[in-house]
Amino acid sequence: xxxxxxxxxxxxxxxxxxxxxxxxxxxxxxxxxxxxxxxxxxxxxxxxxxxxxxxxxxxxxxxxxxxxxxxxxxxxxxxxxxxxxxxxxxxxxxxxxxxxxxxxxxxxxxxxxxxxxxxxxxxxxxxxxxxxxxxxxxxxxxxxxxxxxxxxxxxxxxxxxxxxxxxxxxxxxxxxxxxxxxxxxxxxxxxxxxxxxxxxxxxxxxxxxxxxxxxxxxxxxxxxxxxxxxxxxxxxxxxxxxxxxxxxxxxxxxxxxxxxxxxxxxxxxxxxxxxxxxxxxxxxxxxxxxxxxxxxxxxxxxxxxxxxxxxxxxxxxxxxxxxxxxxxxxxxxxxxxxxxxxxxxxxxxxxxxxxxxxxxxxxxxxxxxxxxxxxxxxxxxxxxxxxxxxxxxxxxxxxxxxxxxxxxxxxxxxxxxxxxxxxxxxxxxxxxxxxxxxxxxxxxxxxxxxxxxxxxxxxxxxxxxxxxxxxxxxxxxxxxxxxxxxxxxxxxxxxxxxxxxxxxxxxx
Numbered sequence: 001x002x003x004x005x006x007x008x009x010x011x012x013x014x015x016x017x018x019x020x021x022x023x024x025x026x027x028x029x030x031x032x033x034x035x036x037x038x039x040x041x042x043x044x045x046x047x048x049x050x051x052x053x054x055x056x057x058x059x060x061x062x063x064x065x066x067x068x069x070x071x072x073x074x075x076x077x078x079x080x081x082x083x084x085x086x087x088x089x090x091x092x093x094x095x096x097x098x099x100x101x102x103x104x105x106x107x108x109x110x111x112x113x114x115x116x117x118x119x120x121x122x123x124x125x126x127x128x129x130x131x132x133x134x135x136x137x138x139x140x141x142x143x144x145x146x147x148x149x150x151x152x153x154x155x156x157x158x159x160x161x162x163x164x165x166x167x168x169x170x171x172x173x174x175x176x177x178x179x180x181x182x183x184x185x186x187x188x189x190x191x192x193x194x195x196x197x198x199x200x201x202x203x204x205x206x207x208x209x210x211x212x213x214x215x216x217x218x219x220x221x222x223x224x225x226x227x228x229x230x231x232x233x234x235x236x237x238x239x240x241x242x243x244x245x246x247x248x249x250x251x252x253x254x255x256x257x258x259x260x261x262x263x264x265x266x267x268x269x270x271x272x273x274x275x276x277x278x279x280x281x282x283x284x285x286x287x288x289x290x291x292x293x294x295x296x297x298x299x300x301x302x303x304x305x306x307x308x309x310x311x312x313x314x315x316x317x318x319x320x321x322x323x324x325x326x327x328x329x330x331x332x333x334x335x336x337x338x339x340x341x342x343x344x345x346x347x348x349x350x351x352x353x354x355x356x357x358x359x360x361x362x363x364x365x366x367x368x369x370x371x372x373x374x375x376x377x378x379x380x381x382x383x384x385x386x387x388x389x390x391x392x393x394x395x396x397x398x399x400x401x402x403x404x405x406x407x408x409x410x411x412x413x414x415x416x417x418x419x420x421x422x423x424x425x426x427x428x429x430x431x432x433x434x435x436x437x438x439x440x441x442x443x444x445x446x447x448x449x450x451x452x453x454x455x456x457x458x459x460x461x462x463x464x465x466x467x468x469x470x471x472x473x474x475x476x477x478x479x480x481x482x483x484x485x486x487x488x489x490x491x492x493x494x495x496x497x498x499x500x501x502x503x504x505x506x507x508x
Contacts, residue, residue: 009073009185010080011055016136017084018047023132024088028125035093036125043087071152071496074144078488082107085133089118094126104480105130108459108472110137111491112369114229114334115459115472117480124215127232131219138226138369139189139196141491142263145367147188154496155367159380159415195266199253200225206249212242220335224250227257227369229334229460236460237335244317247324247337257331258284258375260367280365280375283382284330287362291326291355292319299347308346318343329359332371334460353449353465360456361426371457371490373426377419384416425494429455433486440478446470454486 004012025040086102088094097105101117108115109130122130149155200221207217216232220240223230233239237247256263259280275281296319303310321337328335343349363372430451437447449470453461462470472483489497 006059007055008058010076011051011058012186013077013081013140014047014051014054014084017081018044018051020132020136021047021088021129024125024129027128028123031124033093033123033125036091036123039091039093040088040125040129043091047084047087071148074148075488075492075497077140078107078111078491082110085110088129089126095120095122100477100480104472104484106133107484107487109133109228109230110140111457111487112137112141112226112228112332112371113454113457113459113487113490114223115453115462115483115487117473119473122232124232127219128215131222131228131230131232134228134230135200135222135226138228139193141226141369142192142196142367143185143189146192147184149493149496150367155493157366158418159366159376191267192263195263196225199256199266203249203253207242207246210242210245210249212240212246216240217242217246220246220250221253223335224253224333225256225369227254227331227333227364227371227457229328229332229458231335238338238340240338243338244320247320247335250335251324251327254327254331254333255281257333257364257368257370259365263368279379283375283379284327284365287359288323288326288330291359292322295322295326295349295352295355298352299343299349302347302349306346306348308348310346314342314346318347326355326359329356329458329461330362331364332360332456332458334360334458334464336460336464351464351467353467356461356464357452360452360458360461363456371455373423377422380416380419381423384413422494426455429486429489429494433482436482437479440476440482442479450483451486454483455490457487457490 021040021044025037025044028034028037028040083099083103083106085106086097086099089097089102089105090099095118097118105117108117110133112134114134118126145155150157203221203224204218207221208214212220219230219232220237220242222228229236231237231240237250240246259275259278261275261278261281299318299322300310300315317339321339321343324335324337325340344351361372362378363374364370366374366376430448433451433455434444434447437451438444442450445468449462449465449468450472453459453470453472459472462472472480475483
């Protein structure tokens with residue numbers, strides 16, 4: 001095992017990708033689709049053989065800069081793994097998709113974006129493969145954050161530490177120089193995988209008990225824990241059979257996308273901090289409550305204007321649909337409540353595009369599977385603005401830190417500055433990608449929606465922009481290449497990309 005862990009990270013990821021193909025192969029065999037089962041098995045064996053040959057060729061390779069090798073390996077994983085994961089989808093038994101479309105589909109799933117590209121009805125085993133790749137992408141994102149980005153003050157941790165992003169902290173400089181990337185990620189994967197799998201199975205059981213179909217419940221459980229939003233049902237959770245009970249279970253498990261502290265507690269780290277004083281959970285509660293109540297008042301005003309007959313049950317169903325949808329988009333999952341369409345019908349309210357866009361841009365918690373700017377950065381900016389207002393009112397008062405416990409005032413100020421830098425870079429990324437898509441021939445509205453959906457890793461966002469005809473399916477190759485790059489940037493975050501391009505920041 002020690003010799004296996006010494007292999008390069010990409011070789012291990014290729015091997016794990018090959019092993020993962022046996023799961024949909026087994027499902028296809030049980031469904032008596034032997035041709036599809038053979039396709040998955042053959043591709044799995046091909047990938048395993050290629051991984052073994054690469055492992056033999058790179059067994060004695062030693063990176064010069066371990067910290068830079070961490071980040072480069074992560075970036076290359078999003079470039080190399082999607083074409084490999086797409087190999088079963090191009091087989092005739094799986095539908096014979098084009099290689100470019102299949103690769104984009106797998107990239108969308110692996111980055112937990114969940115933007116559907118393959119058109120037409122897909123076989124259940126193919127749907128399971130999409131959901132499984134999204135689930136593995138969420139697991140990879142968690143391991144990536146804890147083992148690579150956090151030691152280098154990336155991924156939002158720079159807001160708490162106040163240190164320069166991309167530079168290791170003094171406590172981890174020695175570890176960063178001697179630890180092998182594969183060994184570090186294997187150690188964190190051994191801690192995260194049991195908890196991540198147990199939460200997925202628990203949600204699956206609860207949703208199945210709520211009346212959801214077993215296969216659909218499994219796919220939705222994997223989509224919730226990974227925030228990929230991948231559903232085997234056309235229309236997502238809004239068309240599923242679980243109803244509000246299944247949505248209640250999903251909403252309860254979405255808390256792991258809002259803050260890393262619940263996951264750390266399940267991993268046995270009691271020093272994670274109190275959940276009551278968690279700034280991310282507090283800000284998430286405020287944002288979801290304001291969005292839900294605001295949209296409900298707009299819907300209620302629309303119903304009164306149309307003289308629609310509205311009962312108490314209709315109002316409660318609409319209120320829950322708004323709460324679940326806002327919470328789902330804040331975590332960049334993108335599921336819609338089952339009562340959403342009924343609320344739109346009796347209220348006459350248009351799709352609240354701007355509200356959903358704003359929630360997706362804010363995103364979930366730091367060191368989680370959600371995308372977006374992240375709640376901790378927004379919280380740091382709000383606290384910094386509050387301190388500046390206090391200085392305007394009381395210029396001679398002694399400033400005090402209003403951040404989390406254990407964070408000094410200097411670190412809080414530096415963290416707010418880092419949050420502002422990231423927010424500006426995120427805004428510039430939206431402008432650059434949207435401009436490139438308009439040059440390629442897309443309309444401005446469509447380009448903006450697709451870029452927001454890709455950068456925030458919220459694939460269903462494009463489908464919920466009712467007034468704008470935007471979709472990932474049917475796009476040309478250059479457009480898909482730009483959107484795929486935007487997905488990778490949104491998953492890795494721009495500060496990590498800059499740390500790769502500027503390796504001088506990675507010195508100890």
